Every structure is written in C-alpha cells, then in structure tokens.
Amino acid sequence: MRMSRLFSQTLRRPPSEAEIPSHRLLLRAGYIRQLGAGLFSHMPLGKRSLVKIENIIRGAMDAIGGQEMEMPVVNPAEVWKKTGRWYEIGAEMARFVDRVGRDMVLAMTHEEVVTDIARQEIRSYRQLPLLVYHIQTKFRDDPRPRAGLIRVREFRMKDSYTLDCDWEGLDKQYRAHYQAYFDLFNRCLVPCIAVKSDVGMMGGKLAHEFMYLTPIGEDSLVLCDNCGYSSNRQVAPFVKEAPPAEEALRLEEVYTPDCKTIAGLAEFMGIPESKTAKAIFLIATVAEDEQDVEKFVLAILRGDMELNETKLTNALRAKELRPATEEEISVKGIEPGFGSPIGIKDILVVVDDLIPRSPNMVGGANRVDYHYKNVNYDRDYAADLITDISAAQEGYGCAECGAPLRMSRGVEIGNIFQLGTRYSAAMGANFLDKDGQLKPIVMGSYGIGPGRLLACVAEEHHDEHGLIMPITVAPYQVHLVFLPGKKVDTQAMAEQLYQDLQRVGVEVLYDDRDERPGVKFNDADLIGIPLRLVVGERALTAGGLELKRRDGKGSWTVPAEEIVRTVLQRISDMEAEIEATVAPIEYPG
RNA sequence: CGGGGCGUAGCUCAGAUCGGAUAGAGUGCGCGGUUUGGGUCCGCGAGGUCGCCGGUUCAAGUCCGGCCGCCCCGACCA
Numbered sequence: 001m002r003m004s005r006l007f008s009q010t011l012r013r014p015p016s017e018a019e020i021p022s023h024r025l026l027l028r029a030g031y032i033r034q035l036g037a038g039l040f041s042h043m044p045l046g047k048r049s050l051v052k053i054e055n056i057i058r059g060a061m062d063a064i065g066g067q068e069m070e071m072p073v074v075n076p077a078e079v080w081k082k083t084g085r086w087y088e089i090g091a092e093m094a095r096f097v098d099r100v101g102r103d104m105v106l107a108m109t110h111e112e113v114v115t116d117i118a119r120q121e122i123r124s125y126r127q128l129p130l131l132v133y134h135i136q137t138k139f140r141d142d143p144r145p146r147a148g149l150i151r152v153r154e155f156r157m158k159d160s161y162t163l164d165c166d167w168e169g170l171d172k173q174y175r176a177h178y179q180a181y182f183d184l185f186n187r188c189l190v191p192c193i194a195v196k197s198d199v200g201m202m203g204g205k206l207a208h209e210f211m212y213l214t215p216i217g218e219d220s221l222v223l224c225d226n227c228g229y230s231s232n233r234q235v236a237p238f239v240k241e242a243p244p245a246e247e248a249l250r251l252e253e254v255y256t257p258d259c260k261t262i263a264g265l266a267e268f269m270g271i272p273e274s275k276t277a278k279a280i281f282l283i284a285t286v287a288e289d290e291q292d293v294e295k296f297v298l299a300i301l302r303g304d305m306e307l308n309e310t311k312l313t314n315a316l317r318a319k320e321l322r323p324a325t326e327e328e329i330s331v332k333g334i335e336p337g338f339g340s341p342i343g344i345k346d347i348l349v350v351v352d353d354l355i356p357r358s359p360n361m362v363g364g365a366n367r368v369d370y371h372y373k374n375v376n377y378d379r380d381y382a383a384d385l386i387t388d389i390s391a392a393q394e395g396y397g398c399a400e401c402g403a404p405l406r407m408s409r410g411v412e413i414g415n416i417f418q419l420g421t422r423y424s425a426a427m428g429a430n431f432l433d434k435d436g437q438l439k440p441i442v443m444g445s446y447g448i449g450p451g452r453l454l455a456c457v458a459e460e461h462h463d464e465h466g467l468i469m470p471i472t473v474a475p476y477q478v479h480l481v482f483l484p485g486k487k488v489d490t491q492a493m494a495e496q497l498y499q500d501l502q503r504v505g506v507e508v509l510y511d512d513r514d515e516r517p518g519v520k521f522n523d524a525d526l527i528g529i530p531l532r533l534v535v536g537e538r539a540l541t542a543g544g545l546e547l548k549r550r551d552g553k554g555s556w557t558v559p560a561e562e563i564v565r566t567v568l569q570r571i572s573d574m575e576a577e578i579e580a581t582v583a584p585i586e587y588p589g
Numbered sequence: 590c591g592g593g594g595c596g597u598a599g600c601u602c603a604g605a606u607c608g609g610a611u612a613g614a615g616u617g618c619g620c621g622g623u624u625u626g627g628g629u630c631c632g633c634g635a636g637g638u639c640g641c642c643g644g645u646u647c648a649a650g651u652c653c654g655g656c657c658g659c660c661c662c663g664a665c666c667a
Contacts, residue, residue, distance in 0.1 A: 009617085011599090011601095012617075014600085015600065017660045037659065108667085140666080142665080142666065143664080144663090144664085144665070151666090197667085417667075449667095515625095516626090516628075516629065517625065517628095518625095518626080519628050520626095520627085546626095
C-alpha cells in the first residue's frame with residue numbers, strides 16, 4: 001500500500017477525549033475513528049489488524065475441530081422468549097418490532113440460534129460432538145462505554161458453541177478451548193491469565209475468563225501467588241477466620257450519638273470494626289412465574305468487610321439488585337444508619353456465613369443514636385439465607401491454600417462457559433443416545449472480542465513514539481521508506497523494492513510521499529509496523545539499506561541485492577519468536 | 590441512571606467574568622518557493638450553522654431556559 005493513497009492520516013495530537021494509551025495511539029496512527037459513544041470505524045490499517053486477529057482465532061478454532069458458520073444478527077424474539085432471556089436481559093439488548101409487528105432482537109450472543117439449529121439437525125449421538133463458531137458484529141447497548149476499544153457497544157465477536165452427548169464430552173471441548181485461547185492470545189502477544197468467573201446471564205455451571213492484566217482493566221481479580229489460584233473478585237471465595245468463641249452475653253442497648261458509620265461506631269465504642277455488624281438494605285428484582293417481583297433484602301456482614309453484590313445476586317437468583325432508597329427503608333420501620341434485623345418482619349434477611357460464627361457483635365438498634373451490644377445470631381435474630389456474600393480483599397486468605405491474596409485489575413479478552421443443558425432443555429434440543437434414551441444436548445459457549453484484543457495489543461506494545469505491533473497482528477509486515485538522495489535515485493530503488501517485496505508475498509506499507517525524513521520516521525514509529533526498511537543515501541554509501549525492527553531488537557545494513565531474502569528471513573524469525581511462546585498449559589481443573 | 594467536566598476550523602486550543610462592528614492562533618490542508626536522515630523555513634490561500642432550539646436585548650460565541658452530544662467517576666455489564 002502506498003501511504004500517499006492510504007485512507008487515514010496520522011494525527012499529531014490525539015483528540016482530547018482519548019485518555020488511555022491504546023485509544024490515543026490507535027487514533028493517532030489512523031487505525032480507528034470514532035462515530036459515537038462506543039461506536040468505532042476501523043480504518044484500513046485497523047481493519048487489516050482486526051482481520052489478522054480474526055484469522056489467528058480462526059486458526060486456533062479450526063485446530064480443535066471448529067467449523068465456521070454464520071448466524072443471523074437479527075433474531076425473532078420467539079427463541080429468546082423460549083429460553084427466558086427475553087425477560088431476563090435488560091436494556092443492553094436492542095429490541096425492535098418488524099413491519100408486521102413481530103418482536104425482534106439484535107442477538108448479543110447466539111445460544112438460542114445454535115440450539116434452534118441443533119434441535120432440527122441433531123437426532124443421534126453419532127452426530128456429536130460438534131464445535132461451531134462464527135465471527136460477527138454484535139451490539140450491546142452498554143450503559144457506559146469507555147476506554148476506546150476496550151469497552152464499546154458495537155464490536156466483532158468470535159462466539160463458538162460445543163454440542164456434546166454428556167458432561168465428559170463437554171469437559172473435553174472446554175479444555176480444548178482453554179488451551180486454544182492461550183495459544184491464540186500468545187500469537188497476538190497478549191499475556192493473559194484464566195480466572196474463575198461468574199456465569200452471569202449465560203447461566204450454566206463452570207466459567208473462566210481470560211484476563212489481560214493491566215491497571216486500566218475494569219474487572220477486579222483475586223490472585224494467589226503461592227498456589228496460582230485466581231478468580232474474578234465477583235465470585236472469589238476466601239478464608240474467613242472466625243473469632244474465638246465467647247459466651248453469649250446479654251443483649252444491651254447502648255447510646256451511640258451520631259454513629260452512623262461503621263468507622264464512627266467502632267471508634268466510639270472502642271472496638272475493632274470486626275466486632276461490628278453492618279446492615280445493608282437492597283431491593284432485589286426476582287422473577288417469579290414470568291413476573292418481576294421486587295423484594296426488600298437486608299444483607300448482614302461484618303463491619304470490616306465489603307458486600308459482594310454478585311455473590312448476593314446469585315444467592316438470591318435475582319435479576320437485579322440495587323440499594324434501597326431511604327424512603328423504602330423507612331417504610332419498613334427501619335432507621336437508616338442504625339438498621340438492624342432484630343424485631344423486623346416481612347423482609348428477606350441474608351447473612352454472611354461468618355456472622356453466625358461471630359459472637360457478641362455490635363449492631364444497629366433501629367432507633368436513632370442507639371446500637372445493640374452483644375448481638376448473637378440465632379438467639380437474637382434469624383436469617384432466610386446464610387451464605388458467603390462478602391467481597392475478597394487484598395491480604396485475605398486464599399481459599400485453596402490460605403496464603404494472602406493479591407488484587408489486580410484486568411481486561412476480559414475471552415471467556416468460556418460450561419452451559420450444560422440449560423438451553424437445550426428449554427428449547428427441546430434432544431438427541432437419541434446409544435442407550436436409546438432421548439437426552440438434551442450438553443452445551444458450551446465461548447467468546448472472544450477481536451477488537452478489544454486489538455486494543456490490548458496496543459496497550460501492551462507501545463512506547464513514547466507509537467505502536468509496536470507484533471508481526472502477527474501488524475497491518476503490514478514492512479514499512480518501506482525512501483529518503484530523497486542527491487546522487488542516487490532512491491525513489492526509483494524504493495519503487496523497485498516495493499514491487500519485488502510484494503512479488504514474494506511480503507505485505508508492504510510504502511511511504512512514497514514527498515515528506516521530510518522526520519515526518520516519515522515519526523509516522524513509521526507511530527503506525528508501528530514491525531520492520532522498517534529505509535532507502536537513503538547515507539546508508540547506501542555505508543553498504544546498503546537500513547533494516548530495523550520497531551521493537552528495538554535489531555537493525556541491519558543490507559546490500560540491495562540481498563534485501564528481499566533478508567526481509568523474508570527477518571519476518572520468519574519474528575514469526576518463529578512468537579510461535580515459540582505457544583506451549584501447552586496446565587488446566588487447573 | 591446518579592455525580593463531575595467539556596462542546597468555537599480536520600486536530601489542539603484562545604476569545605465568554607464585563608454582550609458591540611469582518612471570530613482568532615498553532616497544527617493540518619491547497620498553491621509557490623526553500624529545505625532534505627527525526628514533525629524545515631518563508632509567502633499566499635481555502636476552511637466556521639461558535640452543538641441544537643427558544644428567550645432577553647438595538648445588538649448574543651458571550652446572558653437566561655430547555656434539549657442534544659462526548660469524556661471521566663460510580664451504578665451496570667459474557
């Protein structure tokens with residue numbers, strides 16, 4: 001490609017709305033342009049990188065037996081109603097009515113469609129297992145897109161689906177994806193870890209998220225350096241050490257003026273926060289018989305701990321969970337700031353599983369400026385549900401080995417779900433097994449966001465001058481630059497090289513513009529093509545052309561007659577370096 | 590959806606407190622010259638519904654009201 005013809009220019013300054021490096025550089029280098037909140041165009045450079053990423057994904061999926069197909073973006077609501085997700089998913093799914101008044105959706109994932117097809121196609125265990133995938137544009141009306149390509153509303157997604165006779169088969173395909181994902185992320189040179197995750201709207205049993213670790217990430221992760229355990233904070237369990245047992249003392253009301261916070265209360269009472277209990281009031285939306293019911297929930301956990309809303313949502317099987325308003329709290333006869341489950345009726349009380357093991361706590365008395373001393377679970381109040389609803393924190397004990405946990409942040413670049421029979425059972429996708437029994441197909445679902453992955457590549461590989469694209473993902477392999485010469489016609493040489501290199505299959509971005517050297521070098525650095533080939537008089541008098549790696553790992557002066565061969569060699573060197581990082585990884589089970 | 594910020598040339602920003610005549614700069618873009626190994630220098634030129642609608646006023650980029658858009662924090666989220 002001739003840069004004089006390229007449809008996008010580099011920007012000297014990034015638009016002011018871009019804050020994170022990947023967003024700024026992808027804009028400046030001309031890979032992307034923004035249309036609206038969470039809506040981006042991929043310019044020719046960006047599109048080429050995106051296609052390369054998608055092809056890396058294709059390679060990895062095909063290698064584990066995947067068959068590429070394509071399913072419709074627009075779905076009739078009917079299938080979504082059948083699985084219930086029409087009702088469960090909120091405003092993030094775009095819906096519309098077609099010309100004859102039918103409800104339609106823009107599919108944000110394709111379990112329904114795959115299951116619908118499977119229902120028609122699959123009759124026998126002999127047709128299983130199967131792995132199908134497609135790479136397609138998705139729209140999710142995210143309430144808050146951010147960070148450039150990291151979190152957008154419209155994006156490309158690879159989603160694959162496995163169909164199996166049983167859980168053993170699913171497990172096998174799940175593990176194959178686990179390995180394939182590491183392989184392909186390695187090929188993109190994006191380091192990542194797999195963490196256990198919440199199943200969220202997908203439903204199902206087991207799920208992992210693949211996380212690129214970075215402070216700009218929006219997921220909080222819990223990691224154990226000792227045993228390697230890792231989990232999304234949303235679901236992370238941890239060791240809760242119960243305080244020493246004590247004789248239950250007499251319940252006592254104490255005057256605690258202005259103690260509306262845990263910190264204030266602990267200070268006033270002269271006790272650690274761990275001796276207090278906090279009461280949090282929420283409204284949970286729960287589906288009962290296809291109807292949404294709002295339930296008033298009182299969550300109780302130790303004063304020094306934080307509520308984990310995902311855990312609570314899952315425990316309640318709630319669709320939605322939000323803090324209760326002061327009015328809603330007052331209506332229940334509860335005093336905000338001094339709330340307590342004691343003596344309150346007609347609410348759903350959920351207690352963190354550490355509370356029953358914590359004797360003589362200080363908690364609210366439902367009366368302004370008063371708390372109870374020596375509150376003991378069971379004796380003084382009861383819960384509808386006792387379970388883990390507290391959030392892991394830095395330093396808490398690892399649930400596997402007890403060592404202190406470390407917190408980190410990450411960007412989710414892929415995920416894998418063991419769905420089981422949720423969709424097949426709901427939609428009647430059954431097959432006849434060996435034993436003559438009709439059984440629901442056991443399914444899995446697996447996603448990757450190529451656009452987000454591109455952002456992570458940029459985030460991981462750049463310097464103060466611009467992008468440093470890995471050879472596997474770069475829009476072109478070689479950036480050819482000529483610098484006008486006084487005696488030598490460097491432009492003619494460059495034109496010839498441009499032809500020669502393309503003839504042997506090298507992808508060349510050729511800067512044929514009449515620009516000053518500084519401009520060309522700066523643009524080359526910004527765009528980040530892995531190899532830069534300069535035709536200039538200075539190097540020619542020193543014996544050849546200048547070939548340089550953008551990542552700083554080598555530069556060479558190459559005689560003109562050897563240039564094509566050398567370029568091919570350097571390209572395959574760089575490809576080999578990356579392929580060497582692809583290795584079997586232990587599946588944690 | 591709550592809190593905060595911003596909206597003037599392709600991009601980065603002045604101008605707004607205190608209303609006043611053809612709305613500016615840098616960069617980018619076009620033309621001419623100059624220069625040619627890290628964003629040369631000089632000249633000329635094109636480029637604007639000052640986010641939109643309404644109001645106040647003799648007069649609005651500037652004041653008032655409403656709306657829209659974008660960004661950040663939170664809520665939310667495969």
